[in-house]
């Protein structure tokens with residue numbers, strides 16, 4: 157059931173022993189929202205804890221500095237930035253997937269798995285949605301809350317670069333800086349600093365890079381062997397996939413990432429006029445206009461790639 161902001165405030169005010177769930181392959185938005193909500197609930201005298209089903213990449217450590225998560229039997233379960241209970245990951249989904257009391261989200265594709273859902277599909281980050289709730293509640297935006305919300309907004313907008321970013325997002329970011337967000341430190345941690353394994357993986361990927369359609373299509377292939385050799389994580393690989401459309405003249409970047417079972421996950425990043433979601437839909441996948449994905453069975457990845465390149469070639473004629 158979709159609810160309004162008043163109802164969210166009612167639920168949060170009444171709740172205690174609150175478990176805050178984040179999505180798998182955690183990003184700055186889900187973690188930033190969770191930590192911000194943790195601070196606000198804790199300041200209200202409630203017990204709250206943030207959990208994720210997977211290890212959290214090191215660059216988010218700054219959000220969790222000095223935080224202690226109490227242990228308790230949850231009485232109220234909130235999911236933030238989680239569009240589908242499957243995205244909790246199999247472990248958390250099995251435990252809590254059908255027990256989520258409240259979901260606060262910005263994905264128009266939210267599947268309504270929670271008992272009550274507060275959704276603003278136009279927001280560039282769930283942290284922006286949550287900021288408005290806090291403002292309406294009159295919650296104090298401490299420096300820690302400001303850091304967490306700033307992290308959410310900046311990471312979901314690629315540091316305020318994506319077309320999803322609105323003037324409101326800039327205004328909210330400015331307010332968060334006034335409230336003590338350390339934007340420079342967050343930007344360095346989120347957008348500059350990378351583990352050595354990332355650069356080792358990047359070097360492997362670039363040396364095997366292929367181009368099609370006169371350089372308008374760039375293809376990266378990432379194999380399990382490369383993961384073993386470099387020690388890079390899937391999170392490192394996501395950052396590399398984002399680079400695939402950053403070549404001069406490139407209109408589509410395709411990253412083929414081998415899965416544990418030998419199949420491949422294709423990630424597309426496009427520029428106008430190519431629609432990544434439509435291209436991926438041809439292969440049973442989906443996503444957004446500029447970023448989408450689809451799968452290929454083991455041994456079929458080169459076949460899928462050539463069909464995909466064929467489709468793009470047609471589109472660009």
Ligand SMILES: [Mn+2]
Nearest residue numbers: 185237282312
């Ligand atoms: Mn998000």
